Amino acid sequence: MATAVKSQTAAISTAKPTRNKLKRFWNNKTLLIMCIPAILFFIVFAYLPMPGLYLAFINYNYSDGIFKSDFVGLKNFQFLVQTGDLWRLTFNTVAYNIAFILLGNILQIVVAIFLNELRVKWFKKVSQTLMFLPHFISAVLIGLIAYNVLSYDYGLLNSILESLGYDPLKTYSNPVLWPFIIILTFLWQSTGYGSIVYFAAIMGLDNEIVEAAEIDGANAFQRIRYIILPWLKPTFIILLLFSLGGILKGNFGLFFNLVGANNTALYASTDIIETYVFRSLMTNFNFSMGSAVSLYQSVFGFIVVITANWLVRKTSPENSLF
């Protein structure tokens, strides 16, 4: 009898997990089906092309194809180190991205909170739409607009400066100005879009908590400081972790179009890995070297994400990604 019970419980404990898992799948089938497009997307665009990274280690020959071309080891990575530009480029790319991520997220949170505090409905809608619009303007157009504003001979900025009696500004030959121009443009373009995510998170906050706080006498600042900000922390951390993975991936469209393909006078402060690679590969058209750079970026990004996640797990485990 006792043994029978024992064997029965043993049977249950072995059978249970698989049955439970299946059941969990079944129970969540709608959610899983909704995930299929995303899963497919990543399989097609992220996992299937992975063998192509092998390109980085070969001397690619069109008629032989990828897997029959000569293996050359790390030779394709050599040109990155050759000019000694690698560290400058990595620094520029990372520094810009840190500025983008930090300033961008902070501004987005601020805007989301403002939107939340606004009580006039039409004003809220209008400002939301207006801030959202720049997201739809292509980088090419932004480059063109910037040129028309900043151009020395005919630009809007210099016309204004001259009419006020100041000296015109030689924007396109002054590298010092460019970090500001680029970061401002980025913020202008991305804030509206990014704030929607935070705004949605705030919307998910149970109104009763806020009301209870109000009854207890919390003013607007206290509400923000003690309720909304902590509430946004997980969203912030997740978005941060996501963007950290791409910290070595520059915003090519923005840089290329704002600075121009040939304005070498500005490279000291505007050259990032993407633009550098674009220049060197467009003249030599070497796929293997291009793949080498993308592999470098991916490996670097991978390490950054793992490290950041590890740090998050140490400090607040419930917010880490995995």
Place this chain on the structure above:
Amino acid sequence: MSKFKKVTALLMATTMLFGLTACSGNNNGNNGSASTNTGTKTNDGGTTTGTDEGNGVDTSKFVKISYVVLGDKPKNGQFEKVMEKVNVIMKEKINAELEWKWVEWADWQTKYNLLLASGEAIDLITIGTDWLDTWGNAQRGAFMNLDELLPKYAPETFKSIPEEDWAQSKYNGKIVLIPENDYTQWVNHGFFYRGDWAKEAGLTEPIKNWEEIGQYLQYVKDNKEGVIPWDAASGAQTWGGYVQSNTDNLELPISTGFLPVFAAKSFDEKYTVTSPIFEDTFLNYATMMKEWGDKGFWREDALNNKNDNRVALKAGLSGMDQHHTQTFSGLRVEMDREQPGSDLQMFPFARTRGTNLMELSITHGGTSVGAHSKNPERALMAYDLIRNNEEVYHLLNYGLEGVQYEIKDGKRARPAGYNEADDNFYSDFWGGRVDKFEIPSETTWDQIEETYYAEYDKIKKPYVYGQFVFDKTPVEAELTAVSQVAGELGPAITFGKAGDPAKAVEEFRNKLKTAGYDKVLAELQKQMDAYKAQMGE
């Protein structure tokens, strides 16, 4: 309401029906081409199946042959009309249809190389060893070897090109391209300036050096309100021209990106590789460009300027342009029309010293067969017709007689009622034009031969690097790095925006050194020595 529903249902049913028929139509087409592919695949194997008649070529299967050219696809429908005529002949003679594929000018370099890299089945493709990186692409295995195919499938072309010209068409001992060896053109560069303004500036003789160009630009700056002396756009490159004007150095067929870093010493020492960058020439150039930039000969933002300088010139808003003689001969006629009395002149860079003008390489233009072509035989047969059949040649190059041109006094003239927008025709066929079929046109300047061509004929030297193919493999990383440096510092120096010229030049040289300049130079010299031995000197 229900009536409305019925009507919509009916409408949807009809559209679906149309959709279905359209789909099945496409399918039929696909099936057709698929079967031709399998049909010719047997030919690929070497064993020619089917009828062996006459020249032993099987043309029983109808195939489509593509020809890749560079240029913007014409939009006025004239091209299709001409192509229809061409294809009547093609169908009759070789049972094939010729189809033009355009690589449009926007980002042409990328698109052209990508097309070759994609492994797409390209039949015929325009090449150019000095501007389309043909040797680089041959090294990457983009083209088919033609040694065996040519005598059989393009016999007329094969016979008409002499042995020494075929020798310039070989990569690793194998013919990979058909050269445009029988066509006269000059693509040496120079500045185009307005003769009327030069006279006002006191430059009554033709300009023969850069200092006089400087005087001319200064005059325009001071006296022509609203005109930018040279409205140069970002990417304009003058270093090569400066070298040609002020040294005996010869250009080598090796690309180092934005500006040429390597050159041969002189025509007498043509196998000695050197670099004018490391001589005073470069400092003089940088100093002069700084001076020109400071004087405002071009826009302050020239590095970001994307305006079309030629349009500005024609509108009278720019005083100068820079391109080659072939462009000049057409532009002169246009300028006489748009700016009467402008008396456009060209200062060819080679004029200053008269020592380093080489004839054009015969592989500046040409045609290759793509490595993955499914019908290389028929492609070559089509090429043989384009190049050797006068009717096809005239159709493809000039369009329809009576619509695009009529012969007047032995020249091609515009027919009455010709309208540029509606009737304009071009095919951008630069892959094997021949002098014997050319008819002079009234749109090229009629004095070009007695003036510029005559001047060039006095100083020209034969092209000597036709068989030199630089194998980049041993220095691939260094060459990429050197090109990178050239692209990074070159443009700013070219427009005088790099600050103190002496410092900029010093920085440029140092960076070249770290990038591996010496290693590339040594490798280049090594291969040049081998070439010298090969040429028997």
